[in-house]
Amino acid sequence: MQKRSLILFFIGVVGVFFLYSCTYNTLVPEKINPDQKVVFATDIQPIFTQYCAGCHPSQHVPDLREGKSYSSLINGNYINKSAPNQSLLYRVMTPNGGMSFAGVSAAQLVLLWIQQGANEK
Numbered sequence: 001m002q003k004r005s006l007i008l009f010f011i012g013v014v015g016v017f018f019l020y021s022c023t024y025n026t027l028v029p030e031k032i033n034p035d036q037k038v039v040f041a042t043d044i045q046p047i048f049t050q051y052c053a054g055c056h057p058s059q060h061v062p063d064l065r066e067g068k069s070y071s072s073l074i075n076g077n078y079i080n081k082s083a084p085n086q087s088l089l090y091r092v093m094t095p096n097g098g099m100s101f102a103g104v105s106a107a108q109l110v111l112l113w114i115q116q117g118a119n120e121k
């Protein structure tokens, strides 16, 4: 009997973890597929809107609100297309960068977007 309740307990624990993983934030996948095409409007801007735009309207540059962010980032030199990992935008989003609110995979996605040319469309 004891063995059986141990098994039931184990199933319960696994079940709770499973349910938890379903409700976990799915905005940015945990693992970034390096072959995916990153689209600014649908992959990058939602990150800014959820994690950044609360503090980054015009008085805190860069302005990361939808419709403003792209030109703000390009004109403010936050993106370095010839050395993507030197881009200030990417650097501040990494764990020690101070603006890591959106997590590691969001930073990786931003880096991939810059490596693909940092296109607006």
Ligand code: HEC
Pocket (backbone or CB within 6 Å): 047, 048, 051, 052, 053, 054, 055, 056, 059, 060, 061, 062, 078, 088, 089, 092, 093, 099, 100, 101, 102
């Ligand atoms: C809690 C408020 C807050 C949030 C959330 C926030 N920031 Fe910031 N951010 C700031 C402040 C304050 C500064 C400093 C602004 C200044 O010096 O004028 C700053 C500076 C920056 C800078 C400029 C650094 C420089 O040296 O010019 C970048 C780029 C930046 N943030 C990106 C982001 C990104 C991307 C996000 C979302 C992942 C984000 N921030 C979220 C408050 C915030």
